[in-house]
Amino acid sequence: MKTRALLGALPAVASAACISSGDHSTINNALRSGGAGAVVQLCENALIKIVDQISFTADDQEILTQNSPTGSTRATIQVAPGSSTNTLIAGRFHRIKIKNIQLDGNRGGAGFEQATIVNNDIGPCGQSGYNDQVIFGSPGTTVNNNATISSSDYLGFGAINTVDGQYHGSYAGVKVTNNKIQEITGNSISGHVVFPIAVNGWTGGLTVSGNDASGVTKPKSSFSHASHCVDPIQQVLNQNANFVYFPAGVTGSKNLQSDFVASNGNMTNFLCTSLPLSDSKVFQKGQLDIVSDSGHFTDLHGVIAQYQGDNNVVVLQAGKPVWAIGHTLGPGCSKPSGCRMRFGADGNLGTCYNNALQWSSNTGGRGSTMVVLNKAPWIQIKDGSGNVIWDTTKSN
Numbered sequence: 001m002k003t004r005a006l007l008g009a010l011p012a013v014a015s016a017a018c019i020s021s022g023d024h025s026t027i028n029n030a031l032r033s034g035g036a037g038a039v040v041q042l043c044e045n046a047l048i049k050i051v052d053q054i055s056f057t058a059d060d061q062e063i064l065t066q067n068s069p070t071g072s073t074r075a076t077i078q079v080a081p082g083s084s085t086n087t088l089i090a091g092r093f094h095r096i097k098i099k100n101i102q103l104d105g106n107r108g109g110a111g112f113e114q115a116t117i118v119n120n121d122i123g124p125c126g127q128s129g130y131n132d133q134v135i136f137g138s139p140g141t142t143v144n145n146n147a148t149i150s151s152s153d154y155l156g157f158g159a160i161n162t163v164d165g166q167y168h169g170s171y172a173g174v175k176v177t178n179n180k181i182q183e184i185t186g187n188s189i190s191g192h193v194v195f196p197i198a199v200n201g202w203t204g205g206l207t208v209s210g211n212d213a214s215g216v217t218k219p220k221s222s223f224s225h226a227s228h229c230v231d232p233i234q235q236v237l238n239q240n241a242n243f244v245y246f247p248a249g250v251t252g253s254k255n256l257q258s259d260f261v262a263s264n265g266n267m268t269n270f271l272c273t274s275l276p277l278s279d280s281k282v283f284q285k286g287q288l289d290i291v292s293d294s295g296h297f298t299d300l301h302g303v304i305a306q307y308q309g310d311n312n313v314v315v316l317q318a319g320k321p322v323w324a325i326g327h328t329l330g331p332g333c334s335k336p337s338g339c340r341m342r343f344g345a346d347g348n349l350g351t352c353y354n355n356a357l358q359w360s361s362n363t364g365g366r367g368s369t370m371v372v373l374n375k376a377p378w379i380q381i382k383d384g385s386g387n388v389i390w391d392t393t394k395s396n
Helices: 002-009 024-034 231-238
Strands: 038-042 047-050 062-065 075-079 097-099 101-104 108-110 116-118 130-135 142-144 147-149 156-162 175-177 180-183 189-191 197-199 206-208 243-245 254-256 260-262 280-284 288-291 296-300 303-307 313-317 320-324 339-343 349-353 356-360 369-373 379-382 388-391
Touching: 024 038, 024 047, 062 101, 197 206, 280 296, 296 369
Parallel strands: 038 062, 047 075, 062 097, 075 101, 097 116, 108 130, 116 142, 130 156, 142 175, 147 180, 180 189, 197 243, 206 254, 243 260
Antiparallel strands: 280 369, 288 339, 296 303, 303 313, 313 320, 339 349, 349 356, 369 379, 379 388
16 A cells, blocks of 8 residues: 555656666766655667666655566666676665666665655676675565575575664664575576575564465585574574574564474674585695684585694584694784795695794695695695695694
8 A cells, every 4th residue: 555655746857868788877877866755767678788777856755767668678777897896776765666677787776765766677787795685774665576586606695684773773664575595507496596585684564475486406515505694593504494484583473384393592793604515626736825813714514624834734524623733932923924825836735934944744845735634634735646644644
């Protein structure tokens, strides 16, 4: 009912002619000159290539394809090659509308009140870990009948996200209905999607019903990995759960469809998941040269290996040390770091402080490859014939 009243209240301040070509500045100039209530019409089949974001400038503005087609003749707003923009259309204003548009090549982000986002195709969408439609503090917003399509080269983190932990905003009257969300291969909610719907930190009542994730790829371990996530997230991923929630994190009345799975602990930071990880990594001689405290140098299935700020090389499994060289510097490596770890061109693995050798595998002149494993003995050095000439059992 609110939506129908809203449509009737919009002033008809449409552009005299539709826009057939141009870039972000073409649309931005039309929005600025039109002011509140401006309706910017794009011609059917128009292709608008942008290198910067399009920004609403006032309340009640609208961007749409002339004659409101619903098929392939809808105008396309496309991210131009080389663009660094990470948001296509933005603006914190009331009752703005994006209608009958195809958004191609990145994700849409907006934080609006009583916004309406309808009949759009959004995608291919960004790089790994990114979101397509993000709604911040948007009471009365309707997100309806959109198709979100992820690039075949990347995995999307979320298709439609209502998040507002930082701003403590309201979601009163928000409606997300009849949308199609595609990740890699499917439609509706299907394909390579780690958690199609995850609920935590929600207050004031919530209804989630009638959603279908039967097309989501199983097992999830075939396309995703959660070893860097907190235990509750790891557990629901291992259960291949699609709809998940943390009971203590949802207050007020709730009506969740029957296939929701409750976690046994607080699920935080869903960005922790990654692509599947391998069981080993091979370094050629001369390939590894890092300073201390520069993060892990190997990330495997269940295991990471890192060079720490005290000059120690450590392998961790499930967050717990399983092997270390044990050669540390009491005062640390200082800042900027004076410590380096090298698997050098001579085939020797060693650590140095201010170019003075601290620890060595003593494989100089013999080592060819260094292999890091996710099981004991964790690290091996092999000669040119593939024979193991050193491993962690010989580290001291």
